[in-house]
Amino acid sequence: MADKRTTVDDAVAELRDGMTIGIGGWGSRRKPMAAVRAILRSPVKDLTVVSYGGPDVGLLCAAGKVRRVVFGFVTLDSVPFDPHFGRARESGDIEVTEYDEGMFGLALQAAAQRLPFLPTRAGLGSDVPRLSPQLRTVRSPYADGEELLAVPAQPLDVAFVHLNRADARGNAQYLGPDPYFDDLFCLAAATRFVSAERVVPTTELTEGGPVQSLLLNRSAVDGVIEAPRGAHFTTAAPDYGRDEQFQKHYVDSAKDPERWPSFVDRFLSGDEAAYRAEIDRFATEVAA
């Protein structure tokens, strides 16, 4: 019986320059931030990042890891815009493929189903096809004859997702209100890593939640990473909510290029244990 447990740094060591990586979660919600932080520590570059974007995209842009972002939005939810992503776009440093949110989901779904495309109405008449001229339409062969947008499959080299619980074999569970699209990210990817707040015996999964909360079965997962607070500073309800004070500190630091290096020094230059110690210290400081 395969024990798929690994570390976040070993997982990230499998990345190569130029790969297409999918990052689960949504905005500033249940993002695999421990994996993102490990990518920041690694030498990998020229990534195509496929994400319902939040601070994952911002941090990777700030570290110069990104060549292209495939996205429908980049937002921090309680803060509308990510300053790093804004700067990367406004300086012309990155390329983008900008999709409607629904098109983005269909691109993953097509890859998950091994289809070349899926049809949709979303995107017709908007600037999405103008900005991605490789997009094509497809005509219904039935009496309606409707001409719809053909969203091409978006296969991924590697997917990173963060869930609340997993077992060592890769069965994984979300315990919050929304699964987001994490199963589609895994099904669209050649190599799949799930980090979890806790890695538990398989029997504990159904003791902790309904069977419908088991989002990933082990055939969709290659590596399991125990990463407590691995989504911080995004929400991983019910284990914890978004750390709004820390997110604000991130935004304030990101807005000011003079201040950003000290944020990197303090929070992003050590390993995950150092990160956890430092965010505890930060929480004590803001409470004081």
Add this chain to the structure above:
Amino acid sequence: MSDVTRAEIAVVAVAELFRGDGELVASPMGTVPSLGARLARATFEPDLLLSDGQAYLVDGDGTVEGWQPFRKMLDTIVPHGRRHVVMGANQVDRYGNQNISAIGEHDRPAKQLLGVRGAPGNTVNHRTSYWVPRHGRRVFVESVDVVAGVGYDNAAKAGAAAQRFHDVHRVVTNLGVFDFGGPDHVMRGLSLHPGVTEDEVAEATSFPVDCTGASTSRLPTAEELHLIRDVLDPAGMRDQEVPS
């Protein structure tokens, strides 16, 4: 009721957007749209479905009545069409094209905004309205920099599949209520809020907008005022979006 604020007029104007909608998902973005939708449900549209902003559908008394995670929203609720969204807009043009993506050239924008989000899908699948808290020339432009929400001219150019369910309904601003019922679906004034003049609207809009047929937006009833002030928004969040 001379003490009625502009924000309260706007909340009632947004509530009126949902009149006749019946049993569909109302998706208001922003403070005044949320208050408007909840006011409509508390008064003349009791069957509206409203989300808690996350994954639950929540009744007027706070009872969770359904599950609506993001994937369900995109896979079925938007394409199925029983929804009326009220989105914000960084730019709107005379044909109802809307931009929330970026300002300037898309390759290297002067200002990156949210991205197109769900605007392309919303506008070709179900009724869409817009809320603009500060009606001005930077918002109401000759032509939007990025078409996120699809207007009438672009829906027509894209063909029958884009037009089939396209329905840009209204724009509510701090100055009035507008629709796209002018010649060739251009924006026109339906009602101006009490005290607002046609000249004021013309001054704040980059393209001509015919307000000759516009009435005066209605005042809240006593019951509506009570609901807005005492039940739905006792902290006065509405005044932060629309200063008096």
